[in-house]
Amino acid sequence: MLCEKFCIDINLGIIMLGIDIIEIKRIKRLIKNKNFLYRIFDEEEIFYCEKKSRKHEHYAARFAAKEAVWKALSGEYKIALKNIVVRNITNGKPVIVLKNTNIKKLKNLKIEVSLSHTKEYAVSVAMINEF
Numbered sequence: 178m179l180c181e182k183f184c185i186d187i188n189l190g191i192i193m194l195g196i197d198i199i200e201i202k203r204i205k206r207l208i209k210n211k212n213f214l215y216r217i218f219d220e221e222e223i224f225y226c227e228k229k230s231r232k233h234e235h236y237a238a239r240f241a242a243k244e245a246v247w248k249a250l251s252g253e254y255k256i257a258l259k260n261i262v263v264r265n266i267t268n269g270k271p272v273i274v275l276k277n278t279n280i281k282k283l284k285n286l287k288i289e290v291s292l293s294h295t296k297e298y299a300v301s302v303a304m305i306n307e308f
């Protein structure tokens with residue numbers, strides 16, 4: 178079992194949850210620093226956010242998603258936030274891709290994520306099913 182506190186053991190396997198909320202103004206400040214920007218987000222995420230009129234909300238939502246996934250994993254695996262990547266499929270639904278990892282166990286995880294953002298806050302919830 179990966180974590181003890183926040184796991185629900187049901188027939189489908191182990192369910193792990195993570196949640197994060199972030200202030201938009203904090204991310205707005207942080208991404209002015211290009212080192213931070215490129216340390217956290219990959220090129221496609223940057224491309225996605227930069228074409229949006231309220232880009233900071235989209236950056237913040239992605240940051241929250243990365244942290245939510247990290248929390249769901251309980252910090253169990255050494256995976257950098259940059260390698261927890263948010264992609265949007267054709268209908269806009271966000272999906273998580275884990276990049277640059279050869280940790281075999283991570284390939285057995287099904288990750289679901291949901292994002293929401295306003296002018297002030299972005300939130301994300303992640304649910305991971307280990308089977």
Ligand SMILES: CC(C)(COP(=O)(O)OP(=O)(O)OC[C@H]1O[C@@H](n2cnc3c(N)ncnc32)[C@H](O)[C@@H]1OP(=O)(O)O)[C@@H](O)C(=O)NCCC(=O)NCCS
Nearest residue numbers: 234235236238239263265268269270271291292293294295
């Ligand atoms: C897609 C939709 C759910 C987004 O909701 P919203 O309140 O406008 O915006 P939120 O900030 O809560 O959510 C935005 C995030 O939803 C996610 N999202 C977009 N389409 C999605 C979909 N089809 N499924 C799941 N998540 C989706 C994205 O992650 C998006 O953020 P991102 O662009 O930064 O990745 C909404 O626009 C929609 O189409 N709702 C359908 C129901 C409807 O028609 N309601 C209106 C009745 S009056």
